[in-house]
Amino acid sequence: MTFTIQITDSGDSFPCKPNEMLLLAMVRLGRKGIPVGCRNGGCGVCKVHVKSGEYSNGKMSRAHVTEQEEQDGYALACRCQPSSDLVIEVVGKMRKAVHPEQAVVIKTERGE
Amino acid sequence: MAMTGVLRPGHVQLRVLDMDASLTHYVERMGLIETARDEQGRVYLKGWDEQDWFSVVLREADEPGMDFMAFKVDSTATLDRLEQGLREFGCKVERIPAGELKHCGERVRFDSPMGHFFELYAEKDFKGNGVGTLNPHPWPEDLKGMKVNRFDHCLLYGDDLDGSVKLFKDVLGFNETEKVMAGPNGDFQIASFLTCGMKAHDIALIRHAEKGKLHHASFLLKSWEEVLHAADIMGRYKIPIDIGPTRHGITRGRTIYFFDPSGNRNETFCDSYDWYPDHPQITWTEDELGGAIFYHNQSLNERFLSVVT
Ligand code: FES
Ligand SMILES: [Fe+2]
Numbered sequence: 001m002t003f004t005i006q007i008t009d010s011g012d013s014f015p016c017k018p019n020e021m022l023l024l025a026m027v028r029l030g031r032k033g034i035p036v037g038c039r040n041g042g043c044g045v046c047k048v049h050v051k052s053g054e055y056s057n058g059k060m061s062r063a064h065v066t067e068q069e070e071q072d073g074y075a076l077a078c079r080c081q082p083s084s085d086l087v088i089e090v091v092g093k094m095r096k097a098v099h100p101e102q103a104v105v106i107k108t109e110r111g112e
Numbered sequence: 113m114a115m116t117g118v119l120r121p122g123h124v125q126l127r128v129l130d131m132d133a134s135l136t137h138y139v140e141r142m143g144l145i146e147t148a149r150d151e152q153g154r155v156y157l158k159g160w161d162e163q164d165w166f167s168v169v170l171r172e173a174d175e176p177g178m179d180f181m182a183f184k185v186d187s188t189a190t191l192d193r194l195e196q197g198l199r200e201f202g203c204k205v206e207r208i209p210a211g212e213l214k215h216c217g218e219r220v221r222f223d224s225p226m227g228h229f230f231e232l233y234a235e236k237d238f239k240g241n242g243v244g245t246l247n248p249h250p251w252p253e254d255l256k257g258m259k260v261n262r263f264d265h266c267l268l269y270g271d272d273l274d275g276s277v278k279l280f281k282d283v284l285g286f287n288e289t290e291k292v293m294a295g296p297n298g299d300f301q302i303a304s305f306l307t308c309g310m311k312a313h314d315i316a317l318i319r320h321a322e323k324g325k326l327h328h329a330s331f332l333l334k335s336w337e338e339v340l341h342a343a344d345i346m347g348r349y350k351i352p353i354d355i356g357p358t359r360h361g362i363t364r365g366r367t368i369y370f371f372d373p374s375g376n377r378n379e380t381f382c383d384s385y386d387w388y389p390d391h392p393q394i395t396w397t398e399d400e401l402g403g404a405i406f407y408h409n410q411s412l413n414e415r416f417l418s419v420v421t
Contacts, residue, residue: 036415038352040352040371041178059129061174061175061421063177094418
């Protein structure tokens with residue numbers, strides 16, 4: 001049995017086994033849509049908001065999903081196991097790499 | 113070369129979300145050895161070839177990252193002298209009594225311009241490397257997983273790079289072996305590699321918007337074959353790899369990066385060069401940053417650059 005995980009942002013969807021983390025299912029199938037970071041609940045780049053469906057969460061960094069947010073349906077895709085089909089929205093993102101980010105830092109520091 | 117002052121990285125305390133999962137990772141998979149636990153529930157580990165009691169301390173918490181990194185100094189006189197220098201530099205300094213970390217002497221803890229906490233200490237109990245000192249074998253039996261040799265360095269992210277580089281060079285006597293320069297005139301430093309001994313780096317620092325972040329804690333292996341073996345362990349146990357096996361231009365390390373069960377990045381690597389204080393400093397420029405970081409494919413990787421704990 002698999003559940004269907006639908007990403008609202010991109011319209012992409014992928015299947016996920018009941019005991020599998022969303023992000024790993026996506027990566028294993030070579031699908032895209034959710035940013036992939038540490039895959040272990042620490043970095044927050046895979047943060048999603050679950051719009052509908054049932055799921056359970058493993059341990060995750062409270063720096064990225066507070067208890068309140070968890071109650072409000074926010075989750076880390078790498079720590080989230082579905083128990084039904086899910087519709088999710090991607091909230092997390094990869095911060096810009098050193099290159100462009102530094103350009104911004106340079107501007108700020110020089111007051112340009 | 114006579115080694116005085118700050119000798120080497122001595123320990124790092126990492127926050128983990130789940131202690132049992134972390135011990136499976138650090139002990140069974142990476143091959144660190146458990147040597148103590150304390151009342152706070154912290155677990156102490158060491159690489160097999162380290163002589164002191166511990167080099168990694170794991171503390172269970174609700175967010176991952178690094179609590180502090182410590183360096184061993186050659187004597188209590190040096191500890192006192194450096195403490196004075198840190199105060200004059202403007203660091204917030206505190207003395208932590210011997211035994212607060214088991215088997216460790218008094219520590220001098222201080223903050224830094226990039227937002228990380230560091231410690232210096234002169235004494236730690238001797239544990240030995242498991243092969244003894246009389247007619248020793250080259251390695252002990254029963255090592256596990258990747259069989260990491262020792263804790264080697266950390267790469268840290270934070271905002272005031274210039275301030276932290278100054279602290280390490282001017283107060284603690286580190287030498288800057290390599291640096292990365294960016295900006296329109298190439299005069300804006302974005303990364304620094306610093307050594308207190310003869311390694312290409314004992315700590316690396318990268319400019320980043322947030323304070324006090326950990327990019328990775330690194331562990332030494334002794335050959336490329338061992339790096340590939342580490343990669344096999346990661347495949348077998350589905351440990352998420354960040355990138356590698358590959359080589360860095362910077363420091364020449366041959367390396368693989370992966371994540372612990374709390375999302376802290378680890379590195380296992382081999383090779384580098386010997387550095388003497390009369391060697392010239394190496395500079396990398398922004399336009400060659402791809403190869404500076406990943407020498408084989410000569411291109412940057414967004415996750416490697418931006419994912420931190
Ligand atoms: S990928 Fe890092 S928290 Fe999910
Ligand atoms: Fe490293």
